[in-house]
Amino acid sequence: MYEAETIMAVQRMQEYIEANILKKITLKELANVAGYSPWHAARLFKEATGKAPFDYIRALRLTKAALLLRDSNEKIIDVAIDFVFDSHEGFTRAFSKEFGMPPSKYSKSTPPIKLFMPSKVFETYRVFHKGEKEMSKENNTKSVFVQVIERPARKVLLKRGIKATEYFAYCEEVGCDVWSVLTSVKEALYEPIGMWLPKNLIKEGTSQYVQGVEVPLDYANKIPEGYELIELPPCKLMIFQGEAYNDDDFMEAIDEVWKHIEKFDPTIYGYKWAPEAAPRFQLAPMGYRGYIEARPVEAINEGR
Structure with a gap:
């Protein structure tokens, strides 16, 4: 199980990614947010989330792009540019690999797909520690x-x-x-x-x-x-x-x-x-x- 300091560092990186998902994100930026060297920040992030930082960022961008295609009439090239893909072709390849179909097909039929929904590392941490909380707090009646x-x-x-x-x-x-x-x-x-x-x-x-x-x-x-x-x-x-x-x-x-x-x-x-x-x-x-x-x-x- 991870130390609280590590959990908070990874959570800060997750929050930074979420807030800047429409911008280019560098490992140096994530490292500064985490308070560790780039190499150490990347290692901690992968150990805690199961994905390397840029795999995580790509999966999150593709999920948000899929939801935009599902719920709007945005052109695929515009969605690709919004989510920091260099070209229509590159976006199509990445989308197809992630969801098993090209974005053009998905935007027409919008079948259920497996989105990437990252859990916050801190939430996982608290679930595993739910039995360790002090239970002697005063039991106030709630509405x-x-x-x-x-x-x-x-x-x-x-x-x-x-x-x-x-x-x-x-x-x-x-x-x-x-x-x-x-x-x-x-x-x-x-x-x-x-x-x-x-x-x-x-x-x-x-x-x-x-x-x-x-x-x-x-x-x-x-x-x-x-x-x-x-x-x-x-x-x-x-x-x-x-x-x-x-x-x-x-x-x-x-x-x-x-x-x-x-x-x-x-x-x-x-x-x-x-x-x-x-x-x-x-x-x-x-x-x-x-x-x-x-x-x-x-x-x-x-x-x-």
Whole structure:
């Protein structure tokens, strides 16, 4: 495991790359940000991220270029120049190698592709150290916002695991890069989600916990290998949203909301839990908005 000083140095380099992705970036600049020699900064960066600095920069530029081609009518040559490629040909070669198709084909059909979504090294560090935090802090009561929403009939593009019942086990079974594909889906109705499937949607030999993205009923784009498209009926969902939190405390923030849900009585809103009506789901934990989770419900007098 890396020392905190090393983690922070790599994080500074990542942040510098993100802020200057549309400019030429030199190893000397990254080294100055990190506070190490160019050779040592490059070595630390590759050890921590799995990519050499310029491989990382190229992959990030190509992902941002792909999203721009997906969501706009920009000319390919303009996108290539914006993301610091010297020529249309060089951009096309790099894009094809990264995503398995030329940018001209992608911009026309925009199928799901595996984007490069680098995790911040500091976030990885805190996940592995989540059990080392001091847990004797005063347990102050937190507010949880509750509302009921309706989802129309829709489909969900998902990837199943094997036995996973939660996020970390799912990552061990299928890898942690599913989100990068789901994020690329142009037709997505909402952001990607982690889901606990009801029994009627779990195939024999597959996991309860999956990751997916909801799409319209008429979704007709490519289904990536290993993924599946299933239909979800209309449903009501009770949304629980915790308070904003420091990103370091994401596990505690999730636990706080879960404890609230365990004690929560939905009948005060005129509803009852309906675990077989739809998947329970969670949004990606982001400190600025609080942890958000949805549980399926139905009106108490429904069907009478």
